[in-house]
Amino acid sequence: MLGTRRRPPGVARRRMRTALATSLAAVAALLAGGAASPPAAADPARAAAVVVPVRLDPGYQQAPFEGWGTALAWFANVTGGWPDAQRNRLADALYGAEGLGLTIARYNIGGGDSPETEPYMRAGAAVPGHWNRPGPETPDGWDPDDPDHWDSYADGNQRWWLKAAKARGADTFEAFSNSPPHFMTDSGLVSGAVDPTRDNLRPDQYERFAAYLAGALRRVQNSTGVTFASVSPVNEPGTAYWRAGGRQEGSHWSPGSQARMITALRAELDRSGLSTPIAAMDETDPDMFRANWDGYGSTVRSSIGRLNTHTYGTNGRSGARDIAKGAHTPLWMSEVDLGGTVPQSFTDMSPALDLAERITDDLTQLEPRAWVLWQAVEDYENMTPAHEDSNWGLIQTDFTPTRAATEPLRKNKKYWAMAQYSRFIRPGSRVIGTDDDHTLAAVRPGGQGAVVVHTNPTGSARTIALDLTGFRSVSSAPVQRYTTDATRNVHREADVSPTGKRLAVTLAPHSVTTLVVPGASGVDPERAAPAVGPRLLVNDHSGLALTAASAGVGSALVQRPPNRLDTAQQWTLTRSVPGDWSSTASYRVTNAGSGQALAVAGGELTLLPPDPSAQQQWMLSSSGDGHHTVINSATGTLLDVTGASTADGAPVGTYRPNTGRNQSWSFHADPAGG
Template identity: 25%
Template sequence: MARRSRSFLACCVVAAVTLGAAAGSAVPTGPVRLEVWRTTGDRSELFHRSADVAWHASAAAPQGMVVEVDPTRVYQPVDGFGGAMTGSSAWVLDHDLSASARDALLTSFYGASSGLGMTMVRVPLGPSDFSPAGPGTYDDTRGSLADFSLGTDLTTTVPLLRRAAQLSPSLKVVGSPWSAPAWMKTSGSVAGGTLAGSSYAVYAQYLVKAAQAWAAQGLPLYAMTVQNEPLLDTPAYPSMTLTPGQEAAFVGYSLGPRMAAAGLGTKIVVFDHNWDTPSYPLAVLADPAARRYAAGTAFHCYGGSPARQTVVHDAYPALPVWTTECSGGTWGAGFAGDLVWASANTFVGSLRAWSRGVLWFNLALDTSGGPTSGGCSGCRGLVTVDPATGTWTKNPEYYVMAHFARFVRPGAHRVASSTASGQVDTVAFVNTDGSTVLELVNEGGAPRAVTVRYRGRDAVVTLPARSLVTLRWAG
């Protein structure tokens, strides 16, 4: 990952609403109540269900800001939410927790009824900046793929993800390479450099074999990003640069045809880098050969605004967008600031800018922010595991993930909701069971009264200062 400094927003409030009626049905005339779930910046409520709120006839003089949810204006579907099972996350779960604690944490992540209900996971295809096993790739034998193997992933990551898939049967796995094997690169190293022109064909086959190997373990890749952070060249950890022209040529003439011939159904996703450079995916997608095989664009949160995703969506509205990486860390602004920033930007902001899913970076790291392999030294996972005690604690982003993953289910569609960026940020969804979810973020340092308006009815909700609240109703 590439770290960035961030100015954190004031606060997040998320309201999730579970509707028992179809999106096109009217609100019943009988009493209907909304569930209220809240996480506050002062930690007085942490994914806590507060008192329900009742609907009433719309008032001529509503209280506070009016947030209107319009289920007739429908936008993108949702694939789900999750995090990255990096080598470090797998190591922490496997080495620093007892078997019972490890299963409890996996259940907390992926359990549909007793956990967050996450339905996506990202895995590095080979080494990354969080690879305690070292920089070895899936095949380090020059000139041949005869020695191809998932290596240490077979003994750590694969068993953990098999358990995750038991808990979340619809789990979608997204694979991302940080680097080609050293012998395929101009630098002769997995750290830095670019893909040699003579290696396009063999590297494409290497990635096809990676998809086949994961599928053989019962974990087929839903999607594969072409290259993690292709604009980053660092000697500190596995990385590889690709210009837009290189990525377009690789997708259009090497990876795309071979992946299609293999018949795996894995989506090829371009870019996988920061919001501030939409010109990169636009250039890749402008190439007709690449566009034939590209299934969408992935973004990271370490530069720019999530609104920049809209530039790519508007140019290619048929191609999905995903937010595939973001991390909190020691550079943050404390619990409240981190809660607010992640909620308003990585989740609400990216979802309003057409993301079909949000993936956090490391699922779990230890108390030193590791183990690392030359990358970020101040990063933090959704949870922090203490190796000395074998226990784990939830970080702000865990609670943000809870509000979204638990209530916005795969197949949901975003629907229209009014918003006031910088004050109360909102995003709304209708689930496949007819339930509707409204997420609200109060960025201010004082409570706000909000009137939620839906099909001629109002419900007044108080958003605590710097908080994240979920409303859920059936109607």
């Protein structure tokens, strides 16, 4: 959540299936089937020359979505004390039904520097601590069991925001910490250690800090009426961002220190009678998240009730996704924002398109239950050309205004791009599979209707041709269309109509468009993947097929050149629960040659007589590109070619998620990939 964080380098798109040369005759047929007319300013011939086929797959449904949200630090620490009318305008813009309709708020439990420390943080970043100091010369005398050592009503501005969010319908709240109080640290500052690669919490302060977090949690709940669904004790722990004298709170934690802190906090919450789940570890990116998780023992892992990762870096999303599935623990994307690549602007679509692509990729590749922005309101002055000259936040306002009551609340195009998602994909929706990079789709709560959000980052109009054949039924009900581009903000366009189970729509350049398809429902089992019948499991790294080395029980598993006639290579996937279309549905994987089921027993991949045990249950993960990871339900390990070998006869086993292509598989009806 570093406000001056450099923009991470772009990550390669996961799949590139855009059809750029579809014939004009084919396009004309699509348009006759219900496409809207191109925008007046667009060249119709050019628009018609670009068609993007998009297939929706309701047979792959993520867990019910919990909602969209924002962290309250640092803007709430500032604006929660503004005149009532002004702070309510902001709350309406974020949490109101006519605004973004956010339903999640992350509350920052501040650590708090010493009163003698000269202020050095950026505007809003000095979040108040919840402690009362026993005396000016005895900060180490602070006793969490002494009520007089607590400021029970500290941080009133953030608390106002908790109540304001709840009053507007927010129903999910998380507390998180960036740093312990100054008197528990090595440096004496809440901004980090003198050496940013070292921990700042003193070794003798773990239990005391746990008591601080639990005590602050209880007091904030009691004073606001909000119940926290989780508490996160560490934030971006593996980075070297946090140094003494930096402009915000932060603390480094080694994986061993993270584990100790999680254990200490769980014990303290239990001692205090708080059943609040612990969220961890709010790492900067999925790759670092995975490295931290790999360092935790089973006891620590079992103490974690939800997994949190940020996506300031984007590599390794599939690893975090599969860790969460294997651990049977929900996952959040709990913090990110993008400043964009252009100077501060409230009309340029470039930052909005960047944000839209990040949301789509995060939801598709990471499969989080929630998506939470870093502070939705940013300091306007800090974003001006004289300072960062950037586009952080969805709304920018001066954090040190001359007159708060009249300070402008400046919405940029990112605000409206966010609304294209948050107003339509509501809590209880299920994100579904698509085969296009720029498209996010979801079925609405209850399964009746679908929402499609497509980003057109190009300078030309494009037609998307939606394939809705994966749904059991699609009525002719009009499809609503909303657009944000250079001149429009979530503008309702003319409705369009599907023809059968097909829909073509022409979209403006540099735009984000939301389509609400009310008549789509159910799943056509004939179209759901994996298809019925024996399939070859071909490794995406080696190009070789999973093979039972012999026909007997307990056969070794190896990889061999694909041969569709070899029954040792033929596998049938059977859903454990027919009609379970969730992305965590489990399957039995049965070998045609032996009739035995793929299993993990004694830590080894093997074949066993079929039974309902978890060791024979496998989950599939996919980003919609036809490639899958295969996760064992009992162990959380993935089907894996040992050592990433490409050799004929190399052993196949299971291993923890590592995002390697040796853990990626395709289902083929024949060696050619049919």
